[in-house]
Amino acid sequence: MSSPAPNSAEHPWPVRSVSAKVAQWIDRLGSIWVEGQITQINSRPGTRTAFLVVRDPSVDMSLSVTCSPQLLQSLPVPLTEGSQVVLFGKLSFYTGRGSVSLRVTEIRAVGVGELLARIERLRALLAAEGLFDARLKRPVPFLPGTIGLITGRASAAERDVLSVAGRRWPAVRFEIRNTPVQGPAAVPQMLEALRELDADPHVDVIVLARGGGSVEDLLPFSDEALCRAVSACRTPVVSAVGHEPDSPLSDHVADLRAATPTDAAKLLVPDAAAEQATVTELRGRAAAALRNWVQRESRHLAQLRSRPALADPLQGLTRRVEEVERLRDHGRRAVTRSIDTEHRTTEHLRARLTTLGPAATLARGYAVVQRMVPDGDAEVLRSRDDAPVGTQVRIRVADGALRAAVIGKDT
Structure with a gap:
């Protein structure tokens, strides 16, 4: 051509x-x-x-x-x-x-063997990428406001979740997306429902629910695209697929695995009656604990009031009055004795000073003769040679002093 x-x-x-x-x-x-x-x-x-x-x-x-x-x-x-x-x-x-x-x-x-082998290979791949890591699991709220439910239309799984959740907490709300849960159209529609519920700000948790079945029936829940979408969701996802022995890959990537759809309802929605009973029990335990504490503290206060120190607070002071008086008298006597001793010592020293002083000597008839020095202090005469004839002298006696002049010397 x-x-x-x-x-x-x-x-x-x-x-x-x-x-x-x-x-x-x-x-x-x-x-x-x-x-x-x-x-x-x-x-x-x-x-x-x-x-x-x-x-x-x-x-x-x-x-x-x-x-x-x-x-x-x-x-x-x-x-x-x-x-x-x-x-x-x-x-x-x-x-x-x-x-x-x-x-x-x-x-x-x-065949089933080949399907299981492929699932195991995908399980190893997702585990190596960290999609099964427990640290990445998001916590499920205690009481979700709205639960997103992805399940088959008019399925037993839907009835189980709605009936069990309604009995446990009548005010629970659901946002339901009915999709095929097996067959060729299951994965694309579940992915679309998952995206819608994850984008809804009112949905607090999403549940993938399906009853039991063969390996081929549960194959969509081990699909790689679905597993990666579940892991990428910002909203916590609960996998409630099959019965207890069933374990599709969605169970491992989800934030919480429920053995059955009924178990998912029990895990997500608290039992109102049980919670009320728990609150009543805790309230009673708190009241009993408070009463016991008050009684214990009251007994402790009573024991403190019965002690002598608090029963008669002045008793300690009363017992110490006599001791204080005795110590005060002892101190007073010690001070008086010390003063008397010092007074006697002072008098004794005074008598000695009086006896040894020049006034006492003068009183016995002695006199002190001093030579008058012009423009200077008087000097005590110790020798007659220090006072030539005509020297002005000062004679000090017991009751005063006399002035005289040397008119002669005697041997």
């Missing part, structure tokens, strides 16, 4: 050329393996081609598949809508109607 002219507004390619190029590019992909979930099977008797639709359960994307009816009939387990399969085939672009289809030559139904 000749190459078309360069593409431009003046030289546009015809549709046949575009379709041929698209077919060439798709044909280069070759044969591939594809995994998905069957959502539609159309195989009519007498036809040469069976038509299927396979979709990705994590996102809203599907692919048309064609095969021979004999291939479907030869499978050991008949395929049904919702079956998880692995297909081998080659993509083809049909230029006549501009559509892409996968022509398959081999179909393998994914």
Whole structure:
């Protein structure tokens, strides 16, 4: 086939050329393996081609598949809508109607063992990324104002949650999103409901609820997209999927795991009667504790009042009065004795000073002769040589002093 002219507004390619190029590019992909979930099977008797639709359960994307009816009939387990399969085939672009289809030559139904192995691999991956870390779990409120509930329409799980929660706390409010909980449409609709409830500011906690079932039935709750969406929610999420032995991956990424939907209602909504009984009990215990404390302190005060120090506060002082008087008299006597002793000592010293003093000597008839020195103090005469004739002298006697002059000397 000749190459078309360069593409431009003046030289546009015809549709046949575009379709041929698209077919060439798709044909280069070759044969591939594809995994998905069957959502539609159309195989009519007498036809040469069976038509299927396979979709990705994590996102809203599907692919048309064609095969021979004999291939479907030869499978050991008949395929049904919702079956998880692995297909081998080659993509083809049909230029006549501009559509892409996968022509398959081999179909393998994914068994329970393979599903469990894939779940375990995804479990290890999410655990390595820290989505199971207990430190990331958000606390669930004690009494949520509004509970978001994602569950199947008119399901037993919905009835269990609503009835149990209503009996335990009649004022509880729910924001319900009914979605498929199994099959090809389950994951996309649950993701959309999860986004809506997480964006609602009135919703305090979200519950994923479903009854028990087989591994295939519970497969949407182990979907990677759903697990990552639960982990990314800002609102606490409670996983109440299946029965006690069931453990989908949503149980591990959720902030709280409930064994059953009924258990979720019991974990989220307190029992009003039990809470009232607890409040009554605590009030009685608080009143009893207060009474016991008052009685204990009253007995303690009574014991303090009965002690001698408080019964007769002046008794201690009364007992000390005599001791104080005795010590005061003893102190007074000691001071008086000390004063008398010092007085006698002073008198004795005074008598000695009087006896030894010059006045006493003068009183016995002695006199003190002093030589008068002009412009100077009088000097005591100790020798007659110090007073030549004519020297002015001062004679001091017991009752006064005399002035005289030396008129002569006697031997």
